[in-house]
Amino acid sequence: LNGKSERTQADIDWSGHISRIIEAQDKAAFAELFAHFAPRVKSFLMRSGSNATLAEDCAQDVMATVWHKAHLYDPARATVATWIFTIARNRRIDALRKDRRPEPEDLPWGPEPEPPIADVMALQQETEMLRVAIRALPEAQRELIEQAYFGDLSHREIAAQTGLPLGTIKSRIRLALDRLRHAMK
Template sequence: MGKPVNGSKGINPRQEWVLHVRRIRDDQDQAAFAELFRHFAPRVKAFLIKSGSDATTAEECAQEVMATLWHKAHLFDPSRATVATWVFTIARNKRIDVLRKQRRPEPEDLGWGPEAEPDQDDVVALQQETAQLRDALKALPEAQRQLIEKAYFGDLSHREIASQTGLPLGTIKSRIRLALDRLRHAMN
């Protein structure tokens, strides 16, 4: 997964992404956009998280980056950059805009551009682990699952969760500990 589907042989993925951007530019091709979105949105989100964004901000920025790709496909110039470089430049600029709005100084170590594509074996293993974790989360009792989601996906502290839910702090900690034990067991 991640590489564009192509009926014609001999076109490398970079050329295929360029053709997708052209299809978006010329025909507002939603299928081409969907492929680009599936490939780049998770990578952009991971890039933004790695550069210091919280998960929610990274998700919102990734959505904005992909919307920009849709609306500004006519600005892409394949002689100046690859599609990946263009997308990650948009992401970097969105990140800088967010930092400016928050009136924070730009981090010195803000990465520039995408990392190398992972090996296919690593991608498959990660997809399998993700599916296994998703199933393990679904199998948790509702009360535990909600607390895990708040703590790890909502990035809330135990105190914030207690304040939000009205549950005692000890109950929060116990349920999260039990849920993590169950998840560890399910992942092994």
């Protein structure tokens, strides 16, 4: 019940913590990030079929990567939760499947030192609304989505559908988030 009431609160914007790590190697900021995200990464990995020991080890690794790659985080493209999810996902592929994970090449620009605050706010808000929409889904539908992300859906289940051409990449991400959220209804 405690967990439930915690979960109904809006997720806070963690990007300030990342800035403090980049600018001041702030260990207190990292400790707060760790307290929030490490247990979630561990949970994600266990739900993906990893045992507790491996999940613990990978979660520590993921959080160390967060420290080392903090300067690569772009708050106008992803929330901290999304960014950490991608690190955990890649770690899971390394650890559980032992596959290489080819990554797209970097965009011709990196994260701006000071992305416009409006861009950051809009991305955070869109993601929060997406989260609310996912939580409001009927149980069965949400379970399907969780299964797709936590479980190992066979590639046999990949059906052919047409992609949707959507302007700059950041506004496109927000558009896509908005569209996803509406598709959840």
